[in-house]
Amino acid sequence: MPTGAAAQPESLASQDFAVGPGGAQIVVSGVRQAYRGDFAISEIPQSIDVIASETLAENSIIRLNDALDLNASVARQNTLGGLWDSFAIRGFAGDENIPTGYLVNGFNGGRGFGGERDTAGIARIEVLKGPAAALLGRGEPGGTVNLVTKQAQIGDTFGTAGVQFGSFHRLRSEADVNISITEGLSVRLIGYAEDGDTFRDTVDEYRWGFLPSIGVAIGPDTRLTYDLEKTRVEVPFDRGIVVLNGDFDTVPRDRYLGEPGDGDHVARAEGHSLRLQHDFGNSWSLLLGGSIRDTLLTGTSSDPELAVSRQPIFTDGRSLSRQRRSRVYDSQQVVVRGEVSGEFSTGGLIHRILIGADHDEFDNLQDFRRVRPPSVGNNPSDEAAYVIDILDPVYGRFPLPTPLPQNNRLDQQSSTGFFVQDQIELTDRLQVRLGARYDDFTLRTENYLTDVDSERSDSRVSPQFGVVYEISPAFSLYAAYGEGFRANIGTDVTGRIFDPEVSKSMEAGAKLTLLDGALTGIFTLYQLDKNNVLASDINNPGFSVAIGEARSRGVELDLDGRLPGDVDVLLSYAYVDAESRSSVLDPNFSFVIEPGDPLINIPDHTFNMQASKTFQLGGREAKLGGGVQYVGKRLGATGTDFFLPDHTLARLFGEVELLEGVTLFGTIANLFDADWYANSYSQLWVQPGAPRTATLGFRAGF
Incomplete structure (x- = not known):
């Protein structure tokens, strides 16, 4: 499929119907997206970028964090040693102590500890930027990510299977099979x-996942x-x-400074979701759903x-003292939601209405x-300081210290x-959207170490125009x-629950549709302001500190589609100016933040472009x-002058059909083997990016 055409569908409602003789509707076969209504992209007063599964496949992208690199408005954040997804949209990242939240088919699905999200089973990734909190609620003002998964297709049987061989002895197999069991039931x-x-x-990785979907057509209008x-990740x-x-260049980028004897961290996830869609006719529909993860x-x-x-x-330049840590992070999330959408007219004006409610625990x-x-002042032995020599590491040199309780909450x-x-159609050319959300x-919070319990309740109406x-x-x-309005989960080290995060967002832009719809683009200017921003408390892991107000403003340009000559293109550029607007002295004297200081891990300029051509x-x-x-x-560490350098990465990809339905494909990432750094928490916790990496694979379909 053409990258551009696949990456930017005109409608995001996902309403696909089987059609019988004479155009009569037979059965609901597609699935609507929650909080969406029935709108073409050009009608939505919002910047939306869509990354299709075809784009992910041709780049051999298998991690969500890597996929989001394709959109310049998204910046990588601290991923807890590669064990969760963390990113910022338009400069704002949210709570650094839990994974970045995202939606899966409209359900909150990203706040748990199930490891980095795999792209298997994803039909498209929607980067929903800007002031959409009046509907979505509880999100960052910069935007949110919605993962639309591959659903069971009613009345069709097809499948694909593939295997990949990659650098560093990586082997991956993947399969996707849709089976039509009856006319109204598919798996x-x-x-x-x-x-x-x-x-x-010394760092290897093992992961697997099982992501089935069942679709049932209950009559012609109900699905x-x-x-x-069900997923599992095992990685040090x-x-x-x-x-x-x-x-x-203090140490090589492949040098591991942990302890192999610690073994793997294991991340597990199990989620269930059930959705009911009913079309009443005359443009009215009902969506009901629930999920547990x-x-x-x-x-x-x-x-x-x-x-x-x-x-x-910091004294001898080579003796790195270490903490030994243990983690048991357990989460459960339950979400239920319902909405009704439809269209009616009053006094010559056309109204498209969306009304709903949700509950999240x-x-x-x-x-x-x-x-x-x-303390170094006590002149401890190397064993007491649990030291590793960064220039000549010897693993297993000392007995592994036993971690003691620090936070049990x-x-x-x-x-x-x-x-x-x-959304009111005032004329053939002018539409106005009015919305509001009440939260x-x-x-x-129950602290089992201090026996201090805290509780806070709040409510707010968030308007949208x-x-x-x-x-x-x-x-x-x-x-x-x-x-926008979002509760700040957790407490500071004293047990105080933070005030909720409140934000205001403004944006304006232009949308283009060129070459008879083959090329689409959007140009955006925006400014976001929010209060009660949190940052991690460096001296007290698992706790946060309030850093007050922050502001982000910037410019974005996204182009996507096909040029004359059948060249598919994707271009994304963002300029982001994200900074603190408050003066803060950390209570533990870990750092000082002044107004104008940049926010951590947010680049000022980001650019991504790719082009491809299909031929015989x-x-x-x-x-x-x-x-x-x-x-x-x-910025690589909050309240410091430590910065990660800029970087430029190049990539190549290609594929050729060997036999009918059998494709050979390959990619080379970081083509020129550049040194780069994905994110940082401090100058002692810097995540290096991968060197030149190659992938070769086969894919077969029926």
Whole structure:
């Protein structure tokens, strides 16, 4: 499929119907997306970018964090040693102590501890940017990500299977089979398994997943869909490398500074969702759904000590003292929702209305333990300081210290929301969107170590306004304003629950549709402001500190589609100016933040572009393409002057049909073997990016 055409569908409602003789509707076969209504992209006063599964496949992208690199508005954040997804949209990342939240088919699905999300089973990734909180609620003002999964297709049987061989002895197999059992019942079975080393010394990885879907057509207008998620990840905890005095060659990028004897961290996830869709006719429909997701992360690690007073490496340049840590992170999330959408007219005006409600319960248990090295001033032995020589590491040199209780806390969040949206067609060219959401939440924290229980409740109405004006079929202008409201989960080290995060967002832009719809684009200007922003408390892992107000403003350009000559292109550029707007002295004197200080891991300029062309080779279809990504310098540690350097990465990809239904494909990432750094928490916790990496595979379908 053409990358551009697949990546930017005109409608995001996912309404596909089987059609009988004379055009009569037979059965609902597609699945609508929640909070969406029935709108073409050009009608929505919002910036939306869509990354299709075809784009992921041709780049051999198998991790969500890697997929989001294709959109310049998304920046990588601290991933807890590669064990969860963490990213910022338009400069705002949310709570650093839990994974970044995202939606799966409209359900909150990203806050647990199930490991990095695999792209298997994803039909498309929607990057929903801007002030949409009036409907979605509880999200970051910069936007959110919605993963649309591959659903069982009613009345059809097809399948694909493939195998990949990659650098560092990586082997991956994947299958996707849709089976039509009866005219109204289909089952889709998706699974993957992956095993291999990584570019990091002594660090290997094993993961598997089973993602089936069942679709049932209950009559011609009703569909029931069930999805299961069952995944497991096993990988050693890895804090990356150290950078002393700004020298990023302090150690090689493959040097592991943990302890192999700690074994793997294991992340497990199990999720169930059930959705009912009914079309009443005359443009009215009903969506009901519920989901439950359990995750568990367990393991032990040896992490570099961050406190200068306990760290001898700042004296001799090679002796790295470490903490030994253990984690049991257990979460459960339950979500139910319902909405009605439809269309009616009043006084010559056309209204498209969306009304709904949702309820979300999230239980987050963190049992965190650690043992720290003593103060350097006490002249401890290497064993007492649990030292590793970064220039000549010897693993297993000392007995493994036993971590002691540090934080054992249960956070329970309960949220209920009601939302309404009305998009009014005032003329053939002018549409206005009015919306509001009411949120009510209760957050309770039980600290099992201090026996201190805390509770907080709050509520708020978040309005939304948007306007779209079509100058011509190929060009339209839009503007939007919205307010957001999100509970800050957890407490500071004293047990105090933080005030909720409140935000205001404004954006304006232009949308283009060129070459008879083959090429689409959007240009956006925005500004986001929010209060009660949190940052991680460096001296107290698992706790946060309030850093007050923050602001992000910037410019975006996204182009997607097909040029003359059948060249598929994808281009994304973002300029982001994200900074603190408050003066903060951390209570533990860990750092000082001044107004104007940049936010951590947010580059000022980001650019991604790729192009590909399909052609005939020996009578068979083939494709060849390439891309380039630029990421500007970023602050590497809050309240410091430590910055990660900018980097430019190039990639190549291609495929050729060997036999009918059998394809050979290959990719080369980081073509010129550049040194780059994905994210950082401090100069002693820097995550290096992968060197040149190749993938070769076969894919067969029927």
